[in-house]
Amino acid sequence: MTQTSDVTGSENERIDAVDRVLARSEGRAGLHTFGSAQALQAAGTANYGDSDGDQWDREERAALRRVPGLSTELQDVTEVEYRQLRLENVVLVGVHPQGQQQDAENSLRELAALAETAGAVVLDGLLQRRPHPDPATYVGRGKAEELRGVVAAVGADTVIADTELAPSQRRALEDVVKVKVIDRTTVILDIFSQHAKSREGKAQVELAQLEYLLPRLRGWGDSMSRQAGGQVGAGGAGMGSRGPGETKIELDRRRIRTRMALLRRQIRDFGPGRDAKRAERKRNTIPSVAIAGYTNAGKSSLLNRLTSAGVLVENALFATLDATVRRAEASDGRIYTLTDTVGFVRNLPHQLVEAFRSTLEEVGDADVIVHVVDGSHPDPGAQLATVRDVLGDVGARSTNELVVFNKADLLDDDERLILRGLAADAYFVSSRTGEGIDTLRAAIEEALPLPAVEVHALVPYDRGELVSAVHETGLIITEEHHNEGTLLHAHVSARLAADLSAFALQP
Structure with a gap:
């Protein structure tokens, strides 16, 4: 198995994750590598223009910060440099049925x-066909x-499964491959x-995170069993052995449940303020338009192009959470x-859907939804279906x-024709060049x-x-000054209308 990327290049060079994945090769008994395709937008086409407004959030994300323990000398490193020093080398693995x-x-x-996006170097990607x-x-x-041989050959320290693993599956796979095993949900979290x-x-x-962690707590030896108690004749260990009856793993679970209850109360407490703002907009009949779509489809860029909002724009997945x-x-x-x-993503963990339900209410209460799809993505149809399921x-x-x-600046005429088949009434825009923005703005209005x-009504000048x-x-239909x-x-x-009723005229 040949490693496809060299992670020792220029520290300023952004290497597309997909370029690190092996080109297609012959499958080994059903376990094979997969070919390259676009997942993130190509770095050469992902620029940031005047329409994005002030990008203070992005500057803050890459700001200098002190990282202790990197060397014997004090030094400032950027977040990018820190991530390069702390990158994990990972191998991806997935299972799919025939067809x-x-x-x-x-x-x-x-x-x-x-x-x-999470800060890892992808060394290899493997797929197995099984029902x-x-x-x-x-x-x-x-x-x-x-898989253990592949991990050892490329020098990986983590295996990521392309689904949510059961706790027993993760432990069993770790016991075989001898490195840390995580799943897709863990990466998204x-x-x-x-x-x-x-x-x-x-x-x-x-x-x-806590909802995901709770059923996956692990314990070993005595920590998994209840403390001894009872009489010697009844099989107990006798005097001096009776304790509180709560093992460490049970204590951890209780603390997690207590923390989860506190967080749920905090999230509920945020609700009235958001509801009050939404009610004020409705009381003043201010229409609301929600920009929804797949992650990295360009929602924030589109908002900036429409309003010069200065919202963080980054060529990464889940750059926007709030x-x-x-x-x-x-x-x-x-x-x-x-x-x-x-943004949404396929197989979005149900824990996140539940936790972010209050945020997603902004979409549910909107008068109009602008559903943004990455036209250059290899599978835009799947993006459409995934987002509509969550909606x-x-x-x-x-x-x-x-x-x-x-x-749309990355699409040719043939690709546009194919996309028309997915949504005949769709609009083609480019947040980068401004193509189609005026047409979209008119459609929203x-x-x-x-x-x-x-x-x-005849309203007095005072x-x-x-x-x-x-x-x-x-x-306003007509306005005349008398x-x-x-x-x-x-x-x-x-x-x-109630405020204007004193000045109302018969039509």
Whole structure:
């Protein structure tokens, strides 16, 4: 097995994770390497322009920080340099049934990108064809022995399985390959832990981590058994042996459950503030537009292009975890909000879906969903299906949806024709070049719901605040200026219609 990447290149060079994966070779008894394909956007095409606004978050993520213990001399290193010093060398492994090799390869390439984002070097990727994963060692005992040889040959210190492993599977596979074994869920949780910034985001990630950890606690020897008690004649160890009856692993579980209960209360406490803001927007009939989609599809870049919001943009998976709400103004003067949300991924751990349900409510309560798809991805159809499944889980299946194929500057005419087959009414845009942005903005404005009440009113000039409110939150059909005041024909909210009722005219 030949290693495909050299990790000793220039420290400033960003190497695509997929380029580290071996080219296709002959399978060894059902365990074979997979070919290369795009998982992250190519570094040469992922630039950051003026439309992204101020990128303070990205600068902060790469800021200088002191890392103790690296040498006998004090030195400052960047986060990038620190990660290079602490990189794990990993081998990926997956199992697929007959006829699903292409899907399995795409999934493993995505896992390679996830591992790269988490701070690892992917040395090899292996797939085994079998009807079902082995309940004992995931890949079967014989293939686990082969995997151990691959790990030893390339010098890996971690194996990542492309699914969620049962605790017994992970332990059994570790016993064979003799290195640490983790699964896809662990990698995603690690990325979320690195990128969470707000208090709510950190609490949600910690809750998901603890829910994943709880059934996977391990104990050895006496720590797994209850302490002795009872009389000698009854088989007990006699006096002096009776303790609290709680082993270390039981104590750990109790502490984890206590911490999880505390985190759930904290997350619930964040809810009223978010609900109050959402209720205020609804009370003022400010429409909301949620930008949803697969991770690394370009949602944050699109938000920046539409509003110059300055949201963090990075060519990495799950760069955005905290929902960002920005104010936007339609061409007719109406105000609406644009919300950037956390990205989705295939096989998204259910712990994360539950923990981030409060954040995903922003999508469920939106008036319009802009569903962003990476048009240059090898399998955009799977991205569409995955995101729509999650949207259904949060009750947004019936919401007005605009499908947007982003990164159109990387597509040729044939590829666009294929994508049209997936979504005939989709829009093609490029956050990088600005292609299609004006058309998309017009489509969003057209999809915004109209205020509920139609009014005809003659507003005196000394009540100019009412005219200003109509401009901001209503839709003006006609506006004329007379000696007595401003004559308005508009669609407004019920609340504003009540304020205008004193000046209402018969149509």
